[in-house]
Amino acid sequence: MVASWQEVALFRAGIYRFLGHCLLEPFQADRVPLLQPEFWRDFPLAPANDVMGDALDRLVNITSNLRSMPGEAALERVQTEYTDLFLGADEPKAPPWESLYRTPERLLFGPPAFQVREAMARFGVAAAAKYRQPEDHLGLELMLLAAASEAASLREEAGWRDSARLQAEFIAAHPLGWIGDLEKDAAAHGAVGFYAALLGLTRGVLQWDSELLEEYLSA
Template identity: 30%
Template sequence: MNTVLTSISQFGRILGSLFYHAPEQVQNQSLLALFQHGEWQVSCDFLSQAKREQIQHCLTQGIAQGQAQLNEDFQALFIGPNSLPAPPWGSVYLDKETVIFGSSLLELRDFMQTYHINLELAQNEPEDHFGLMLMMAAWLAENQPEQLNEFLQQHLLTWSGRFLELLIAEQHHTFYRGLGLLSQALLDNWQQQLQLEVPKVRWYR
């Protein structure tokens, strides 16, 4: 159990930051170096060598394209202004109107309020962003592990598979495809280690 909590704590913060913050931001510069040199693999011995090599190839190739390309990819995938191929908000997939600030976000906010989980956000934005939710999972693993299973089972894993499927399909955004492959493998591993039964839900995107 402690091993999986450590994994969620470490990778929740690392991947959460890279999905939520633009790559040029200070907190992500050291993380890019971590991935460039493959140090993440030490904590992912559950992955086959072939899978680790596939992920590392994507990450290295993406970083090698340079900071400007990483910024451009982040903008295209998660900011806009054009239509986003893999929107990072849960309610886009879970709400039949496929909108942000949908009903699943209200359920997440109820969960956060019940268990006194506060996010300090610069502006009014939906908390069901994939990056924010990974960082929330890390916080729960460190501070309130008794709520972690419910959070993953009811609020994150219900839609993250679809988001990652769409992200991984974006072959030309190489670095973020690598992050998607790694996130997919980690979330599958966490679900298996914690023996979580994720409810079957309908995706609207």
């Protein structure tokens, strides 16, 4: 059976919301199942490109190694990696804000943050309301896409197409334009490799989704 646009939109929203949450908050005990290789072997989106496939393979291998650790040691290692990469005692080793990668002065709250804020207003979503972060945090950019996709699932077809076009433009202009640099920093500085692999998966999802939206718009 061919999925309807509403079903596809809700599926996309779920994937983006999951990835956004993973990047916005360190793992807590309720996310221990994500540190099991079975979770990534059964990831709800089958690899649609080599980037996704490689990232899922790495996540399976990394979590297989983590499973051999006693007690809560695996969770603590992933939590520590999150802190080192995205928070940092002095400064994060892989800062998750677009402005720091796309402004020559490496500004926090640079133009990309205001561009994402404008996009949130354009989509009619408030993805940043719950989190005390600049709007161009990668996790918030993903949450924006989740909220926009969920809202699009409720519209008539003309509204789907308008939203799909805006979402495709947003993906190209924002998360897909800088996630590769963030991923490289996470790979260079992450002691576990979990978040570099998660960012690789996110990059692959963004590439898949960009192609999906373009295919829909060209039909």
